[in-house]
Amino acid sequence: MLLISVDFDDTLIPWVARLNLEFTYLSNKKFREQHINLSKEQWIVLKYLNQQDGLTQNDLAFITHRDKTSMTRLINNMEKKGYIRREICEQDRRINHIFIKKSGRDILYQTVPIMTELIRMMQDGVSSDIIEETIKTLKKVQINLKQISEQTHIET
Numbered sequence: 001m002l003l004i005s006v007d008f009d010d011t012l013i014p015w016v017a018r019l020n021l022e023f024t025y026l027s028n029k030k031f032r033e034q035h036i037n038l039s040k041e042q043w044i045v046l047k048y049l050n051q052q053d054g055l056t057q058n059d060l061a062f063i064t065h066r067d068k069t070s071m072t073r074l075i076n077n078m079e080k081k082g083y084i085r086r087e088i089c090e091q092d093r094r095i096n097h098i099f100i101k102k103s104g105r106d107i108l109y110q111t112v113p114i115m116t117e118l119i120r121m122m123q124d125g126v127s128s129d130i131i132e133e134t135i136k137t138l139k140k141v142q143i144n145l146k147q148i149s150e151q152t153h154i155e156t
Helices: 012-033 040-051 057-063 068-081 102-122 128-155
Strands: 084-088 096-100
Touching: 012 040, 012 102, 012 128, 040 057, 040 068, 040 084, 040 096, 040 102, 057 068, 057 096, 068 084, 096 102
Parallel strands: none
Antiparallel strands: 084 096
16 A cells, blocks of 8 residues: 555635635636536636637646647637637637637626626635735745746656
């Protein structure tokens, strides 16, 4: 039997993963209850496009930490729903720029109160100091992971 010196459940990774899964489940459930045809992942893409319209598909994949294949699938679904439109770059036809349409902006504005309330309820009873410190900690862990990834990439 392999002995692991650290109990994985006592590390940050499974807790962050569980939070993400639960938040995804709850936000998707809230959208369905309101008869809103949108997923949390699609909401995030709309949020970024609302902030900076015309991002490339690759930029969106990078920003949202998705692989190119799953981003293509997500963009295809959002385009079918009429939330976004895709424009091929004239200088480089391999590049797609993604633009939010009025229907996408409308559904984003309709869902912001739902997401805001869900986040408020999720953080209920947790002080802003603790939230701020937790975010700082998670950012530091993310930096550590990026450094490990870069070192691993160099060594292989």
